[in-house]
Amino acid sequence: xxxxxxxNGEDFQQFEAIFHPRSIAVVGASEDPxxxxxxxxxxxxxxxxxGGLYPVNLKGGKIGEYDVYRHLTDIPHPVDLVIVxxxxxxxxxxxEECAAKRVKGVNFFTAGFGELGDARARExxxxxxxxxxRGGFRIVGPNxxxxxxxxxxxxxxxEGFLGQPGDIAFLxxxxxxxxxxxxxxxxxxxxxxxxxxxGNGLDLDSPDYLRxxxxxxxxxxxxxxxxxxxxxxxxxxxxxxxSRKKPVLLLKGGKGQAGLAAAQxxxxxxxxxxxxxxxxxxxxxxxxxxxxxxxxxxxxxxxRLPQGRLKGIAVVxxxxxGGGGTAIVTADLLAAAGLNIPQFSSATRDRLKSxxxxxxxxxxxxxxxxxxQGRFQSVEAxxxxxxxxxxxDLVLIYENxxxxxxxHSWERILDLNRMMVRVCREQKKALAVILxxxxxxxxxxxxxxxxxxxxxxxxxxxxxxxxxxAQLKQYYRGT
Amino acid sequence: xxxxxxxNGEDFQQFEAIFHPRSIAVVGASEDPxxxxxxxxxxxxxxxxxGGLYPVNLKGGKIGEYDVYRHLTDIPHPVDLVIVxxxxxxxxxxxEECAAKRVKGVNFFTAGFGELGDARARExxxxxxxxxxRGGFRIVGPNxxxxxxxxxxxxxxxEGFLGQPGDIAFLxxxxxxxxxxxxxxxxxxxxxxxxxxxGNGLDLDSPDYLRxxxxxxxxxxxxxxxxxxxxxxxxxxxxxxxSRKKPVLLLKGGKGQAGLAAAQxxxxxxxxxxxxxxxxxxxxxxxxxxxxxxxxxxxxxxxRLPQGRLKGIAVVxxxxxGGGGTAIVTADLLAAAGLNIPQFSSATRDRLKSxxxxxxxxxxxxxxxxxxQGRFQSVEAxxxxxxxxxxxDLVLIYENxxxxxxxHSWERILDLNRMMVRVCREQKKALAVILxxxxxxxxxxxxxxxxxxxxxxxxxxxxxxxxxxAQLKQYYRGT
Numbered sequence: 001x002x003x004x005x006x007x008n009g010e011d012f013q014q015f016e017a018i019f020h021p022r023s024i025a026v027v028g029a030s031e032d033p034x035x036x037x038x039x040x041x042x043x044x045x046x047x048x049x050x051g052g053l054y055p056v057n058l059k060g061g062k063i064g065e066y067d068v069y070r071h072l073t074d075i076p077h078p079v080d081l082v083i084v085x086x087x088x089x090x091x092x093x094x095x096e097e098c099a100a101k102r103v104k105g106v107n108f109f110t111a112g113f114g115e116l117g118d119a120r121a122r123e124x125x126x127x128x129x130x131x132x133x134r135g136g137f138r139i140v141g142p143n144x145x146x147x148x149x150x151x152x153x154x155x156x157x158x159e160g161f162l163g164q165p166g167d168i169a170f171l172x173x174x175x176x177x178x179x180x181x182x183x184x185x186x187x188x189x190x191x192x193x194x195x196x197x198x199g200n201g202l203d204l205d206s207p208d209y210l211r212x213x214x215x216x217x218x219x220x221x222x223x224x225x226x227x228x229x230x231x232x233x234x235x236x237x238x239x240x241x242x243s244r245k246k247p248v249l250l251l252k253g254g255k256g257q258a259g260l261a262a263a264q265x266x267x268x269x270x271x272x273x274x275x276x277x278x279x280x281x282x283x284x285x286x287x288x289x290x291x292x293x294x295x296x297x298x299x300x301x302x303x304r305l306p307q308g309r310l311k312g313i314a315v316v317x318x319x320x321x322g323g324g325g326t327a328i329v330t331a332d333l334l335a336a337a338g339l340n341i342p343q344f345s346s347a348t349r350d351r352l353k354s355x356x357x358x359x360x361x362x363x364x365x366x367x368x369x370x371x372x373q374g375r376f377q378s379v380e381a382x383x384x385x386x387x388x389x390x391x392x393d394l395v396l397i398y399e400n401x402x403x404x405x406x407x408h409s410w411e412r413i414l415d416l417n418r419m420m421v422r423v424c425r426e427q428k429k430a431l432a433v434i435l436x437x438x439x440x441x442x443x444x445x446x447x448x449x450x451x452x453x454x455x456x457x458x459x460x461x462x463x464x465x466x467x468x469x470a471q472l473k474q475y476y477r478g479t
Numbered sequence: 480x481x482x483x484x485x486x487n488g489e490d491f492q493q494f495e496a497i498f499h500p501r502s503i504a505v506v507g508a509s510e511d512p513x514x515x516x517x518x519x520x521x522x523x524x525x526x527x528x529x530g531g532l533y534p535v536n537l538k539g540g541k542i543g544e545y546d547v548y549r550h551l552t553d554i555p556h557p558v559d560l561v562i563v564x565x566x567x568x569x570x571x572x573x574x575e576e577c578a579a580k581r582v583k584g585v586n587f588f589t590a591g592f593g594e595l596g597d598a599r600a601r602e603x604x605x606x607x608x609x610x611x612x613r614g615g616f617r618i619v620g621p622n623x624x625x626x627x628x629x630x631x632x633x634x635x636x637x638e639g640f641l642g643q644p645g646d647i648a649f650l651x652x653x654x655x656x657x658x659x660x661x662x663x664x665x666x667x668x669x670x671x672x673x674x675x676x677x678g679n680g681l682d683l684d685s686p687d688y689l690r691x692x693x694x695x696x697x698x699x700x701x702x703x704x705x706x707x708x709x710x711x712x713x714x715x716x717x718x719x720x721x722s723r724k725k726p727v728l729l730l731k732g733g734k735g736q737a738g739l740a741a742a743q744x745x746x747x748x749x750x751x752x753x754x755x756x757x758x759x760x761x762x763x764x765x766x767x768x769x770x771x772x773x774x775x776x777x778x779x780x781x782x783r784l785p786q787g788r789l790k791g792i793a794v795v796x797x798x799x800x801g802g803g804g805t806a807i808v809t810a811d812l813l814a815a816a817g818l819n820i821p822q823f824s825s826a827t828r829d830r831l832k833s834x835x836x837x838x839x840x841x842x843x844x845x846x847x848x849x850x851x852q853g854r855f856q857s858v859e860a861x862x863x864x865x866x867x868x869x870x871x872d873l874v875l876i877y878e879n880x881x882x883x884x885x886x887h888s889w890e891r892i893l894d895l896n897r898m899m900v901r902v903c904r905e906q907k908k909a910l911a912v913i914l915x916x917x918x919x920x921x922x923x924x925x926x927x928x929x930x931x932x933x934x935x936x937x938x939x940x941x942x943x944x945x946x947x948x949a950q951l952k953q954y955y956r957g958t
Contacts, residue, residue, distance in 0.1 A: 034852070145801065159800060159882060174804020176797065176849070176879075180915075183881050225804055253807040274815070290815075291942045292808055318655065321638060322624070325653020325704060328732040329771055336753070336769075370655070373513075400655075402662050406638065436659075442921055460939075463770045 006241060007211040014138060015212040018105035019149050019194050021080035023052030025072055025103075027094050028085035030055075031063050036109055036158040037085035038063075040146070043160030047153045052077050072097040083146070085109040085158075088124065091142075095128055099135025106132070108141035109158070114200050125202050132203055144199030145175025148182070150192055151218065156182050157197065166191015167220035168299055169213040171206060173198055173227045174253065177292065181223070184296045187445070189452030190303060193218035207234050214242040221302050222246055223295060227253040236284050243285030247302055247475050250281050251289040287471050297459060297468035302475070304457040305394070305430050310473045312342040312391040317398040318370030319379060319416065320407040326398050327366035330434065330462040334396075337470040341365050342391040351385035365392075374407045380419055387427040394430045396465060401435060401444055410443065417447060421454045432457045434465050485720060486690040493617060494691040497584035498628050498673050500559035502531030504551055504582075506573050507564035509534075510542050515588055515637040516564035517542075519625070522639030526632045531556050551576040562625070564588040564637075567603065570621075574607055578614025585611070587620035588637070593679050604681050611682055623678030624654025627661070629671050630697065635661050636676065645670015646699035647778055648692040650685060652677055652706045653732065656771065660702070663775045666924070668931030669782060672697035686713050693721040700781050701725055702774055706732040715763050722764030726781055726954050729760050730768040766950050776938060776947035781954070783936040784873070784909050789952045791821040791870040796877040797849030798858060798895065799886040805877050806845035809913065809941040813875075816949040820844050821870040830864035844871075853886045859898055866906040873909045875944060880914060880923055889922065896926060900933045911936045913944050 007015075024044060028037030041055050041063065054075045055068045062068060069075050072082065072094070082103050084094055088110055098106055113121045125142075132139050140147055146157030151165040156178055163182040168190060172178040175197040185192060193216060196209055206229050213219045222242065229235045239248050252274065281288050289295045315331045317323035331341045344352070344365050352363045355378050356371045367386055372378035387395045397420060404413050417433075424431035433451055435458050437444035448458045459465035486494075503523060507516030520534050520542065533554045534547045541547060548554050551561065551573070561582050563573055567589050577585050592600045604621075611618050619626055625636030630644040635657055642661040647669060651657040654676040664671060672695060675688055685708050692698045701721065708714045718727050731753065760767050768774045794810045796802035810820045823831070823844050831842045834857050835850045846865055851857035866874045876899060883892050896912075903910035912930055914937050916923035927937045938944035 159885065172804065174807070176801030176847075177804035177808070179801045179882065180805065180879065183879075184915075225808075227804075227807065251808070253804055253811060274811075291812055291940070292805075293940050293942055322655030322658045325651065325656035325706075325732055326659065326771075328653070328706065329656070329704075329730070332732060332753075333770055368655075400659065400662075403638065403658065436663075437916060461770070461772050463772055 006214045006238065012212065012215060014104055015216075017080045018107075018138065018140065019147060019212075020152050021051060021104070021154070023054065023077060023079050024049065024081045024083060024154075025054040025056050025069075025075060025079045026083045026085070027056040027072065029057055029063060029068065030059075035085075039158035039160060040083050040085055040109065043155045043158070046160065047155045047162045049153045051152070052079070054079065072101045072103075075101070078102075080104045081147075082106045083109065088112045088121075088142075091124075092127060092131065095131040095135070098137055099131060102135070103137050105138050105140060107144055107147055108139060108199065109144060109146065110141070111143040113142045114202065125200070129203055139203035140196060141199035142202060145178060145197035147197075148178075148192065148195040156195055161186070163195070164189070164191040165193070166303070167193055167218065168223060168303070169193050169216065169219040169221070170195045170223045170225075171198060171209045171213065172196065172225040173201070173206070174225055175199075177225045177251075180292065181296065187448070188296060188300055188458070189449070190296070190299055201230070205230055207231065207238050210235070210238050210242060210248075214238075214245065220246060221249070221299065223249040223251075223299060225251045225253060225295075232280075236280050239281065239286045240284040248286040249289055249295055249298055249471075250286045251292065251295050252277050252281070287475055289471075290467075293464055294467045294471070297464045298471040300457045300459070301432075301468040301472045304455050305432065305472060307476060309476045310339060310469060311393045312340050312389075313394045313396050313469070314344075314386040314389065314392045315341060315366035315396050315398070316369060316383065316386055317366070317400075318368040319397070319399060320374035320404045321370050322400065322403055323368040323370040323398070326400070326462075327368045330396070330398055330465075331366035333462050333466040334469065337466045339466070339469055339473060344386070344389050345391065348385050348389040351388075352382060355381045355385065374404075376416070376419070379416065380423060383420060383423045384427065387424050387429045392429060394432060394469075395424050396432045396434065396469075398434045398462065401447065405443070413447070414450065417451060421451070421456060432459070432465060432469070434459050434462055436460055485693045485717065491691065491694060493583055494695075496559045497586075497617065497619065498626060498691075499631050500530060500583070500633070502533065502556060502558050503528065503560045503562060503633075504533040504535050504548075504554060504558045505562045505564070506535040506551065508536055508542060508547065509538075514564075518637035518639060519562050519564055519588065522634045522637070525639065526634045526641045528632045530631070531558070533558065551580045551582075554580070557581075559583045560626075561585045562588065567591045567621075571603070571606060571610070574610040574614070577616055578610060581614075582616050584617050584619060586623055586626055587618060587678065588623060588625065589620070590622040590678075592621045593681065604679070608682055618682035619675060620678035621681060624657060624676035626676075627657075627671065627674040635674055640665070642674070643668070643670040644672070645782070646672055646697065647702060647782070648672050648695065648698040648700070649674045649702045649704075650677060650688045650692065651675065651704040652680070652685070653704055654678075656704045656730075659771065660775065666927070667775060667779055667937070668928070669775070669778055680709070684709055686710065686717050689714070689717050689721060689727075693717075693724065699725055700728070700778065702728040702730075702778060704730045704732060704774075711759075715759050718760065718765045719763040727765040728768055728774055728777055728950075729765045730771065730774050731756050731760075766954055768950075769946075772943055773946045773950070776943045777950040779936045779938070780911075780947040780951045783934050784911065784951060786955065788955045789818060789948060790872045791819050792873045792875050792948070793823075793865040793868065793871045794820060794845035794875050794877070795848060795862065795865055796845070796879075797847040798876070798878060799853035799883045800849050801879065801882055802847040802849040802877070805879070805941075806847045809875070809877055809944075810845040812941050812945040813948065816945045818945070818948055818952060823865070823868050824870065827864050827868040830867075831861060834860045834864065853883075855895070855898070858895065859902060862899060862902045863906065866903050866908045871908060873911060873948075874903050875911045875913065875948075877913045877941065880926065884922070892926070893929065896930060900930070900935060911938070911944060911948070913938050913941055915939055
């Protein structure tokens, strides 16, 4: 299959200069960390951004050890990226200076443009665009909450979350969701190549970023939150090309009537009806996300589970006491989502019977092993039998940490989890864990961290695991 | 509307003796807390069960301060409820003694009966049933994980979770789910009137318990997890009657093919196809639950929100920074589930504009108030405007605790939440909160506890809040 190159070399280099800048100037920087300009600057310092860093403010003076330049053109070094956080009346002057300084990109945090829908704001935007064209630089925003690149210690927006480096690119028409994804990623162990809050998309819009992420060697998976686009057909055509090389996840905002009205005011983009978007996105091979949690959970599945179709899932519960109903409800959800919970082979059932006995246990898939009352070697033998079954390629274990902790010490629970990882590795089968955080929050966080470091996807509920696995299956069906 | 009385006085009294026993004997009690009989007994002692408590074991001796009786008939006091946890070979002898002792109910933890599907087990069950009829007592189980009544300090099963007293009755064909519901209830602030793990339902089956819970003055809401029933038409007819007085929530296990096979082996009940059950349950006025989380979340909504239809929901986000995308995605989910997010009146929009200004904010429902950057009085004024709108009867606030904690101290965040509760009370509007626990687990648990004590329903995600509210609307549409 021949996949077209989606971006030319010159444009690619310009994006590289924006997402991996050698130097950043922050216009509107101040010592006040509550003001966005102050926060942007301080966060870059705190994160340890490795390139040149220059605060710019008409007031001059110093911020910590940094000299404040009154004008961009006063900076005696080259500047790749300019972050602008000043009232909109001053932006044209700044852009003139950007042109003179030959910067590569300008990220406008400043709001109050096309999203307000008034004529004066639109005129201003057109002027900005002309200046960018003439100056040979590109604009991210306006009304953008920032650009992040964890591998170059460039954190997201005025909040300053850095996130872990990784292979997920996130293209977001909402600043708050770009923040929330970084936050969720910190908990769930997701790593990011790039994050961009595209704001109004005045110059660079979703298709442009999508082209770049498609070719970006740091990026293996692309997630998008979009409320609307200027050219929907172009976006869909691109999604179709890109989906062939990398999974593209789309969460569409402004689907309902209420959301639609708010989305229009939010970023001045045209939002279209949900049904059309959903059908078109699916035809293009993109994965359609119903909500934010599904987006996060699918990223966890794509990042941790092996590529390829899910042939058969073994559901296991009752690591200590209680597990029958849990196993059944989990299997129901998976089956309703089109996932396959095959019967175990007769050889597997025989092995299970010798471990679990007959009374009180379900010797079937889904498998409740509570009969062994947490005895370590029996749990191990049961897991070996289930994961060894030739119809199974993923073992999904439901862990009730509260019940477990009444049977075992914390060290023993960690041992149990290590054993689960080991047994599945030995059988060359994938492992995923459902770990409801309720009641044992801090322990659950610790254990989730442990398993995530072992590359095991962890979900807080059967519902969420199901949706993520169904998306995974959907993607690899299309490849 | 005349609602039939569903249970006669004599049967009601017998159930009262089982769920509020004056005394309990545990057959199979031992000093070993790892064995179920030992755990059952010890948990009753620990929970502080107020009535008589008698350990029974052929070995005799003592457990702590308690004399162990070799036979039920040796106990020199009346016994209402007998919990049996011995191998199945001994059960007929115990039942003979139960008859002689004139007990009211027998709860069989012992498994290995009809769920195995062999002829000998079935014969044994029939014999047990004849003894119960002759002795005038009722059987809970066999293969039951226990009966709980928090108001009489009778905890659930060998795990011993007591839970809070309250008005929810749970009828569960799975022991593990009855445990998990108590665990979730401890975190989410749900209180229970009674919980019963019905096991194989040899004598008392789901329709019997449903009749009792319908008339039980302690019970206002009935939740059921069922895998199958002997007489589906009877159950549906009862659900229809009961739904008129109390909400009935049904989670059906064994819906998919895999679940079906496991459910048959789990409790020997006939499981029928999901589509038929779903349609029939809905026609009966019961609320159909897709998963366990939906069950918990709907109970939280029913317990905390006022009775009556949800006319209009205001969605509010951005209590500190970031909230546009979050508000839109939340409103999308609500609208897709058929909930109403009305436009604010022009008076409300004017009030909001005076508080929030125009630039960078969405002056619509869903409402992003991040423009005020967390300023307390502005947040309060915006909430007063939104909750004061005549189209609104519920304010749903999305709180990002991680972002909030970068703007405010923990004390300030608690103040903010108290203010939210107060403003909505002043406007006589209901309040619900979405509080994603990720990243700030312990703080989230604390805050959820605070809000729960203020009777505010708290959900971990927009998805889960949506499902619960849609169920609430569904129920009050039918009343």
